[in-house]
Amino acid sequence: MIAIDILINGLLLGGLYALFGLGLSLIFGVMKITNIAHGEFAIGGAYLVVTAVLFLGVPLWVAVPVALLVAFGIGFALQLVLINRVLGDDPMPALLTTFGLSIVIQNLLVEVFGADNRALDIGLLATSGISVGGFSIGVFPVIMFTIAIGLFACLHWMLNRSKTGRNVRATSDDPEIVVMMGVDRARVFAMIMGLSAALAALAGILLAMRGSITPFSGAERLLIAFEVIVIGGLGSIWGSLAGGLVLGLVHVIALRLDPSSGPLYGHLLLLLILLARPEGLAGKVHSR
Amino acid sequence: MMLEVRGLAKAFGALTVIDDVSVTVSGGQALGVMGPNGAGKSTFFDLLTGITPADAGQVCLNGTDLSRLSTEARVRHGLVRAFQIPKPFATLTVREHLILAATAGAGLDRKAALREADNVLERTGLTGLAAQTGGSLRLLDRKRLELAKTLATRPRVILLDEISGGLTEGEVHALVDLIHSLKSPDLVILWIEHIAHALSATCDRIMMLHLGRKVIEDTPDKVTSDARVRELYLGAVPHA
Numbered sequence: 001m002i003a004i005d006i007l008i009n010g011l012l013l014g015g016l017y018a019l020f021g022l023g024l025s026l027i028f029g030v031m032k033i034t035n036i037a038h039g040e041f042a043i044g045g046a047y048l049v050v051t052a053v054l055f056l057g058v059p060l061w062v063a064v065p066v067a068l069l070v071a072f073g074i075g076f077a078l079q080l081v082l083i084n085r086v087l088g089d090d091p092m093p094a095l096l097t098t099f100g101l102s103i104v105i106q107n108l109l110v111e112v113f114g115a116d117n118r119a120l121d122i123g124l125l126a127t128s129g130i131s132v133g134g135f136s137i138g139v140f141p142v143i144m145f146t147i148a149i150g151l152f153a154c155l156h157w158m159l160n161r162s163k164t165g166r167n168v169r170a171t172s173d174d175p176e177i178v179v180m181m182g183v184d185r186a187r188v189f190a191m192i193m194g195l196s197a198a199l200a201a202l203a204g205i206l207l208a209m210r211g212s213i214t215p216f217s218g219a220e221r222l223l224i225a226f227e228v229i230v231i232g233g234l235g236s237i238w239g240s241l242a243g244g245l246v247l248g249l250v251h252v253i254a255l256r257l258d259p260s261s262g263p264l265y266g267h268l269l270l271l272l273i274l275l276a277r278p279e280g281l282a283g284k285v286h287s288r
Numbered sequence: 289m290m291l292e293v294r295g296l297a298k299a300f301g302a303l304t305v306i307d308d309v310s311v312t313v314s315g316g317q318a319l320g321v322m323g324p325n326g327a328g329k330s331t332f333f334d335l336l337t338g339i340t341p342a343d344a345g346q347v348c349l350n351g352t353d354l355s356r357l358s359t360e361a362r363v364r365h366g367l368v369r370a371f372q373i374p375k376p377f378a379t380l381t382v383r384e385h386l387i388l389a390a391t392a393g394a395g396l397d398r399k400a401a402l403r404e405a406d407n408v409l410e411r412t413g414l415t416g417l418a419a420q421t422g423g424s425l426r427l428l429d430r431k432r433l434e435l436a437k438t439l440a441t442r443p444r445v446i447l448l449d450e451i452s453g454g455l456t457e458g459e460v461h462a463l464v465d466l467i468h469s470l471k472s473p474d475l476v477i478l479w480i481e482h483i484a485h486a487l488s489a490t491c492d493r494i495m496m497l498h499l500g501r502k503v504i505e506d507t508p509d510k511v512t513s514d515a516r517v518r519e520l521y522l523g524a525v526p527h528a
Binding site: 163167169170172173174176177180181182183 | 337339358359360363364368369371375377378379380384387388389391392393394395398422437441
């Protein structure tokens, strides 16, 4: 009985982890760089909603979509005016640029909001549960999980069926040649960064609804996102989902067996995967 | 249709690779580009597509100056290049390549792009391979796809970069026939090739480059019989 309970909770938490990894995976798959500011994008997105709800009195259901649009816009603009300029054969300049961005965003958040814990109040939803066959399952974790799976499905559809997705896959295959076919690569990159920022922001918002955040929460989220995409296989969309679910399971199991272990067993799993299967569980750079 | 190149120049440091090259090609015509290794042929194409920025000179298509445009913008104006070593997208199907070219390059909407893709598949004999991914094709089919891709962008100028390399004699003939069939008043063809007879058979004029300079530009007969050309290039193959 306890085993099934752990399984369910682990998978539900894994959905959120997968969402953290998804945006990072997109960036890596298309641009072959990692975004060190990914965690700050997530936390920054949550603070956008905190600002709207706590300080401006906007209802939550309005604040969330607006914050996601704003996050998309910020990601899009940052890529166009900043990151596109430093992309090249050497990934280091882009890496350092996003590292700088992460510091700037974090300090900005501390400056504006202070270092206190913040949370987004979702009322009864936070505590209500449903009883299924003797198990009590939280409604909110189920909603989170459903959103995550839904987004993976949407993204899969977009990549494989839409014109934008075709451009994205072609850019991921060969960023030099797409230009020779008339594709505006700078725009494709900006779109992907915007999408990644919006996905990160959504994950951050869900995190703030589930528990609490501080301006320093970003680093820990980045670490989880990294572990998710390395476990799943760099650049693979479905690998990220698998990576998230596995990591969620490991965290929940470990916390049950050894309550003071924190993320230790997740890190150990990462090491194990790197030793046994360095290319990750899926290990291919596309969504098929 | 009229492609005008005026005073194109490029130097890498002290090394001048393209030195004041001008040439005009009108629609329906094919210009062969010849020259020994290091003559600057590929750099010439790089400058035309804008993937390498030129130091000086203009590239005009029907009077529109493309010199300051990005490579992708030039493609949308109809100036496209097919590569010596075909570079298909590994995970896209053949049909997707053509749809991509038709939407991004030719600016067609979804329906028109699908029609264009099927049309080009038919013309290039790739219909049977439409569902295969680019990574799974063999060399000749990759070459065909390379040409098909450029066609699906609805080109006004095609730059062919040694596309016959690695093909057998028979395959080269098939390729020459295909390129011949492309000729139309709406299309300018520029073709870099080492195989002189392939160029002579297809091209109306041939331009010879040496050390970045234009040595001669004339009809194939006159170029291949020119003393300077024989000395520079055909010297190794007498009576070619």
